[in-house]
Amino acid sequence: MLIFISVLLCCIPIILIFYPLINKTVTTSNQDVVDESFQRRWDSIVDGLQNAELEFSIGSINKEDYKWLQKTYAKEAVEAIKEFKMSVLEEKELIQEINQEIAKLKNQYE
Amino acid sequence: MIYIWVKNMKIKKNFLLAGLLLLAIPITLIACSTEEKILNTQRINSLNKSLMCPVCPGESIDQSQNTLALQMRDIVVVKINEGKTDQEIKEYFVSKYGPVVLMEPPKKGIGLLAWVFPPILFIITIAVVYFILFSLKKRSRKLQDNNKNLTEEELQILQILQKETLSQEDIYSISKINGEK
Amino acid sequence: MVVTVGQIALIIAFIVTFYSSLAGFFSGAIKNPKLSKSGRWGFYSVIPLLLISTATLIYSFIKNDFSVKYVAENSNLAMPDIYSWVAFYSGNEGSLLYIAMAFSIMGGISLRIISNKLLKSAPYFLGIISLILLFFLSVILFLANPLETLEIIPVDGQGINPLLIHFGMFIHPPFQMLGLISLAIPFAIGVSTLLAGEGGKDEWVDQGRRWGMISWLILTVGLLLGSWWAYTILGWGGYWAWDPVENSALMPWLAMSAFIHSIMVQKRRGMFRMWNILLIIIGFTMAQLGMFINRGGPVPSVHSFGESSMGWVFLAIMGITLFISLVIFIFKFETLKSRRTLESFFSREAAFLAQNLLFLLIAFVTLWGTVFPIFSKTFDEKTMTVGQPFFNQVNGPLMLLLVFLMGIGPFLPWRKASWKTSTKMMRIPIFASLVSIPFFIFVLDIQKVWALASFAILVSATVGIFQEWTRGTISRHNKGENWGLAFYKLINANRPRYGGYIVHLAVVMLGIGITASSFYSIQNDFVMKPGQTKTIDSYSFTYVGKEENIYSDRKEQIAEFKIKNKNKDLGYLYPERSYYPIFRISATKGAIHSTLIEDFYLVPSEFREDGQAVFRVLVNPMIIWMWLSGPVLILGTIFSLIPSKSKKNKSLLSDVLKNKFKVG
Numbered sequence: 034m035l036i037f038i039s040v041l042l043c044c045i046p047i048i049l050i051f052y053p054l055i056n057k058t059v060t061t062s063n064q065d066v067v068d069e070s071f072q073r074r075w076d077s078i079v080d081g082l083q084n085a086e087l088e089f090s091i092g093s094i095n096k097e098d099y100k101w102l103q104k105t106y107a108k109e110a111v112e113a114i115k116e117f118k119m120s121v122l123e124e125k126e127l128i129q130e131i132n133q134e135i136a137k138l139k140n141q142y143e
Numbered sequence: 144m145i146y147i148w149v150k151n152m153k154i155k156k157n158f159l160l161a162g163l164l165l166l167a168i169p170i171t172l173i174a175c176s177t178e179e180k181i182l183n184t185q186r187i188n189s190l191n192k193s194l195m196c197p198v199c200p201g202e203s204i205d206q207s208q209n210t211l212a213l214q215m216r217d218i219v220v221v222k223i224n225e226g227k228t229d230q231e232i233k234e235y236f237v238s239k240y241g242p243v244v245l246m247e248p249p250k251k252g253i254g255l256l257a258w259v260f261p262p263i264l265f266i267i268t269i270a271v272v273y274f275i276l277f278s279l280k281k282r283s284r285k286l287q288d289n290n291k292n293l294t295e296e297e298l299q300i301l302q303i304l305q306k307e308t309l310s311q312e313d314i315y316s317i318s319k320i321n322g323e324k
Numbered sequence: 325m326v327v328t329v330g331q332i333a334l335i336i337a338f339i340v341t342f343y344s345s346l347a348g349f350f351s352g353a354i355k356n357p358k359l360s361k362s363g364r365w366g367f368y369s370v371i372p373l374l375l376i377s378t379a380t381l382i383y384s385f386i387k388n389d390f391s392v393k394y395v396a397e398n399s400n401l402a403m404p405d406i407y408s409w410v411a412f413y414s415g416n417e418g419s420l421l422y423i424a425m426a427f428s429i430m431g432g433i434s435l436r437i438i439s440n441k442l443l444k445s446a447p448y449f450l451g452i453i454s455l456i457l458l459f460f461l462s463v464i465l466f467l468a469n470p471l472e473t474l475e476i477i478p479v480d481g482q483g484i485n486p487l488l489i490h491f492g493m494f495i496h497p498p499f500q501m502l503g504l505i506s507l508a509i510p511f512a513i514g515v516s517t518l519l520a521g522e523g524g525k526d527e528w529v530d531q532g533r534r535w536g537m538i539s540w541l542i543l544t545v546g547l548l549l550g551s552w553w554a555y556t557i558l559g560w561g562g563y564w565a566w567d568p569v570e571n572s573a574l575m576p577w578l579a580m581s582a583f584i585h586s587i588m589v590q591k592r593r594g595m596f597r598m599w600n601i602l603l604i605i606i607g608f609t610m611a612q613l614g615m616f617i618n619r620g621g622p623v624p625s626v627h628s629f630g631e632s633s634m635g636w637v638f639l640a641i642m643g644i645t646l647f648i649s650l651v652i653f654i655f656k657f658e659t660l661k662s663r664r665t666l667e668s669f670f671s672r673e674a675a676f677l678a679q680n681l682l683f684l685l686i687a688f689v690t691l692w693g694t695v696f697p698i699f700s701k702t703f704d705e706k707t708m709t710v711g712q713p714f715f716n717q718v719n720g721p722l723m724l725l726l727v728f729l730m731g732i733g734p735f736l737p738w739r740k741a742s743w744k745t746s747t748k749m750m751r752i753p754i755f756a757s758l759v760s761i762p763f764f765i766f767v768l769d770i771q772k773v774w775a776l777a778s779f780a781i782l783v784s785a786t787v788g789i790f791q792e793w794t795r796g797t798i799s800r801h802n803k804g805e806n807w808g809l810a811f812y813k814l815i816n817a818n819r820p821r822y823g824g825y826i827v828h829l830a831v832v833m834l835g836i837g838i839t840a841s842s843f844y845s846i847q848n849d850f851v852m853k854p855g856q857t858k859t860i861d862s863y864s865f866t867y868v869g870k871e872e873n874i875y876s877d878r879k880e881q882i883a884e885f886k887i888k889n890k891n892k893d894l895g896y897l898y899p900e901r902s903y904y905p906i907f908r909i910s911a912t913k914g915a916i917h918s919t920l921i922e923d924f925y926l927v928p929s930e931f932r933e934d935g936q937a938v939f940r941v942l943v944n945p946m947i948i949w950m951w952l953s954g955p956v957l958i959l960g961t962i963f964s965l966i967p968s969k970s971k972k973n974k975s976l977l978s979d980v981l982k983n984k985f986k987v988g
Contacts, residue, residue, distance in 0.1 A: 042336055042373065046366055046369035050363075054359070087818060093749055121986060
């Protein structure tokens, strides 16, 4: 009886552990980390601006500082867009290069 | 005319505040200096709270229900009625059970170390705060205060940032950004 | 037989956890998602196994199965049935099983979320939480097994510690223990981020903040419940004794309080990256230190789980964890350097840093006080006690300073504040605070300096919060919304901020209760015969009589009192005192009449042979505010954790842009 129960208990983890190893797991899409990074930066800039607007409307910051903050955030946004663009283009170039190499190799072997 | 009046009001406000602040100090000091008559019961309670029951794990004789604790409480009452001072009563117990019976370390000998350490740590903390902030600030580039106005590009991006949802046009504008002055 | 099933489940759980920890680290290193998933599912499978183990233990308690050693040690036939459900975590071994079980569940939930949100760190996260769980399972299996059986079955058990037969037993220990171990989750998030080389990014901040706040909330609730329990059962009318075990739970709480603030700096500004990692390492280390103090007994405490010699294991694991974490930190700390800078000393970032260090200062001072007895013993032969008076005098002012910072902090905006604007904001709260001082002195007769200072600071903090709420609502109203909508939208648009304010209000309530009761409690002992009436303050209480009940494990004496306040009849109170001969402990249950203004607290100290009895009576001002702060705090925390509108449906800007860039 005890042995039966122990075997039963063992089954739970065994099935759960081996199933992913055997199965063709759908590999989670290799999310572009750069994508996420830019999105997060963008979201935090939007967040920050909203916060600055709130604090200005309450009176925690004066108009001068508010304008200064707006400029800082705008600058950051521009920088973030530039960097994102560059990295996308870099990746595009890289993929093009790789495709060219593959094409070359294909030609060699034909 | 109104401008001068408003300015005067502002100065008045600050004076008022400063005046109140200055007043607060002597009021507080005067009020608090009235001697509070310390009743015997209060003395007993505070003494009980400052003596530990030697056989209980970390409880004062005020807290503990142990028989020894109750006995010690009785002794405290007796000694107060005999006219002994707080210090004498504490010393009596220390002579019987050692300094462990006091709920706080004595302010002499190695006990003093216990008391001195926190203020030292406080000063160190202030120094650390200053040091960290200073090193963080050192790396800051000089704030470009000269040109506070937004460039056209920055203005455009700012307007987009403040929108709830972005239109196709907005996306197009963003993609055209190249950070030129 | 039943416990054998539990035992088997434990052993299987141990093996599987071992596997999942290896799988976690390997799959992270070689970047194999299949192995990762396998390891994850292995971790999930441990949850039902540990539930089964726990169930078998609880079952043994319910059935009074004294063949199980732990059941025999921690319960008896006289124990009320309902306590069978919770007695299992009242002792050392069982509480470890509870921790393992609860941690597996919490770990499983966090694992699921982390593997969706933090893909790169997830394998390492799995590895770390598996290792931690593995540690507990090892201790349980090899050192402190609650499922051990006895050769000779005793007829009756020893019984549960009588002080634990109280409603609080159902909630305080589970929360407290879970709170301590839950720190492992933000810790694992931080360290796994480092291991995955993701330190340079702030991806982990959202989850780090979330789980940091959750564990902080659980710890806070645990501490509040513990204080409430101490107040209602221990019969000395107090709620916090700076006992070593209490301190050991306070220290990680302080570290986490610091963390939930500084993580906001990282979220908003990308700064304090190194600091946050260090802070979470310190926090978790303190939690482990807490477990050591609780189970090792280096310093005597009312909370100690009895004689237990396995404390050194916890000390060792704390040391090892700390060492390894610091090594990882040192290797990876270059990635943590942020390019952001501090723009002004006079900014919210700077204020948060000062506040953080103040929290840590209090924690280290508390640690110092807690371990000083050991220190003095090694150097001076004579042990010294460091008790309430020391901590109150040293930590009191520091905590007041903290509350002061809490009041003025919100007036400092991010990045930089201008002196003029900030002082403009501070004007009203400080004015209110100053005006309140003569009110307190002359109307409420509060003349103790520290009490005055404390109340004045609490006033400024409260007014400051309401000032912002009012100004914000007014500004929205001026844009066209009606008052109600304006306020609602104001709060809703920035939940972290306003949830935080609600929590600060709860802190103010806590502060009111602590200040009033610390400085203005009245206490006295009375010797009374049945029929006598005595008075204290404005109360009069009549000792009507007493009832005595004898049970198999105790002698219970209940006194009946009729109380009046200023001649208004308040009804009857029934304070109790029970003596447990086996444990040689007397346990009391205070009878309390609570109002918003004060508590009338009555507890029997002694019932004498001659019919007389000694009663301790206390009048504790405003204590109920402390307990009321709990729900407010929980509400505020939950509110600030509610996520903002999900961006799932909106196509991510980054995706759309990416396509534009590729085409253009």
